[in-house]
Amino acid sequence: MADIEHLQIVKASAADVYFALTTAKGLSEVWTNELTVHELVGAVNEFQFGSDDLTKMQIVELIPGERIEWLCVESDPEWVGTSLSFELEEKKGKTYVTFRQTNWAKVTDFYRSCNYNWAMFLYSLKLYCEEGQGMPFQRRKF
């Protein structure tokens, strides 16, 4: 088994980071603007990346300002069954974001690529929370 784990600092409140990670407005700036987002445990969020690439995340936990957890229920086979969590801790006006995608079967080239791309997602989160504009899929240069 393998996990992806990142820690990043965002100069914004935990409430603002939580908003960015749980609302259609926030996630459309941070990740992809083709999405359906719910704010309810048990519901399934949908994220589209181009015409073929659909990812569905079931919401497992929502603790405002503190913690978000998703279970990937549809996507690339290497993602299905992985757990994704964002833990937020605000200290002196900054929010420490610990991101994890756990339960990968093994370290593959797709794992390596996703590890890089989750950091790009977190960088987009930082840009959106600090400067008002993120770098979602549609605006990234690949």
Next chain:
Amino acid sequence: MADIEHLQIVKASAADVYFALTTAKGLSEVWTNELTVHELVGAVNEFQFGSDDLTKMQIVELIPGERIEWLCVESDPEWVGTSLSFELEEKKGKTYVTFRQTNWAKVTDFYRSCNYNWAMFLYSLKLYCEEGQGMPFQRRKF
């Protein structure tokens, strides 16, 4: 033990990416502009990040256009003894960069932070190779 592994695509030749990762000019744009860089196996490169933070990397392998390996010999205690490698593979005008920092004692908050920051380094590498200007330590917003 724990490893950091990323895979990134740069729209540039492997020769250009190799230049960026092995020369003072390249590494000053990609990582930090306070540095001493050699292009000789066995030599020790020095990278400074602000007044207190010095990292020394002994060059273990240099295969032009293909592979670079460093051994960290001085830095944060969690880094000393880790191996760092960049493997380059050019396909259809793009270079696939596999980066690894192996031999971490365990997954800590510093590991998580470095995992994020190595991706920022790779993003800086991409910006430099594709657009001519990277995002080294001195120009990054933390």
